[in-house]
Amino acid sequence: MPRFILSIFVLAGLFSLSACFPSPDPETIADPKNGRELYLNQTRGNCASCHTLDGNDLPSGPTLQGISDLASRRIKDMSAVYYIKLSMLGPSAYIVEGYQDRMMVYQVAGVADAGSKGDQLFTEEEMNNLVAFLLTQ
Numbered sequence: 672m673p674r675f676i677l678s679i680f681v682l683a684g685l686f687s688l689s690a691c692f693p694s695p696d697p698e699t700i701a702d703p704k705n706g707r708e709l710y711l712n713q714t715r716g717n718c719a720s721c722h723t724l725d726g727n728d729l730p731s732g733p734t735l736q737g738i739s740d741l742a743s744r745r746i747k748d749m750s751a752v753y754y755i756k757l758s759m760l761g762p763s764a765y766i767v768e769g770y771q772d773r774m775m776v777y778q779v780a781g782v783a784d785a786g787s788k789g790d791q792l793f794t795e796e797e798m799n800n801l802v803a804f805l806l807t808q
């Protein structure tokens with residue numbers, strides 16, 4: 672077979688292979704370092720005021736140590752990424768045993784920001800960064 676025809680087959684093969692691997696999710700290209708800053712920032716996320724990362728449950732909130740693994744097992748057929756987002760955007764969807772439905776609702780700007788306070792409002796990018804950070808825990 673002439674070489675150029677062979678290379679057409681190789682190219683076609685590569686092309687169909689790339690179709691099987693869609694471009695990465697925003698979460699996988701997000702910035703966990705910025706997510707950590709938001710997690711600790713007392714005037715933005717302020718997650719650390721209620722959650723530790725060292726395994727100690729506080730009266731104000733359960734520890735988020737091991738959340739990357741736990742999150743994929745909380746709600747049947749729900750991915751860790753989705754569960755962690757849901758924990759912020761709609762925390763009432765799953766209540767951790769021993770706790771009450773006390774966590775405030777965070778929102779993403781431009782999606783449903785009516786009436787939300789500025790410190791509980793993230794951009795979509797910031798939300799993905801927070802998720803990326805929690806996936807490292």
Ligand code: HEC
Nearest residue numbers: 716717718721731732755758762765766767770771773774
């Ligand atoms: C005022 C206290 C408070 C703050 C601040 C807070 N949370 Fe929570 N969070 C809770 C409580 C209480 C629960 C358990 C009740 C429930 O499941 O909704 C919870 C549950 C969670 C869970 C589910 C944990 C699990 O084991 O399933 C995640 C994830 C979470 N919070 C992430 C966050 C993140 C990220 C932030 C910051 C953006 C944050 N929380 C800020 C109180 C808080």
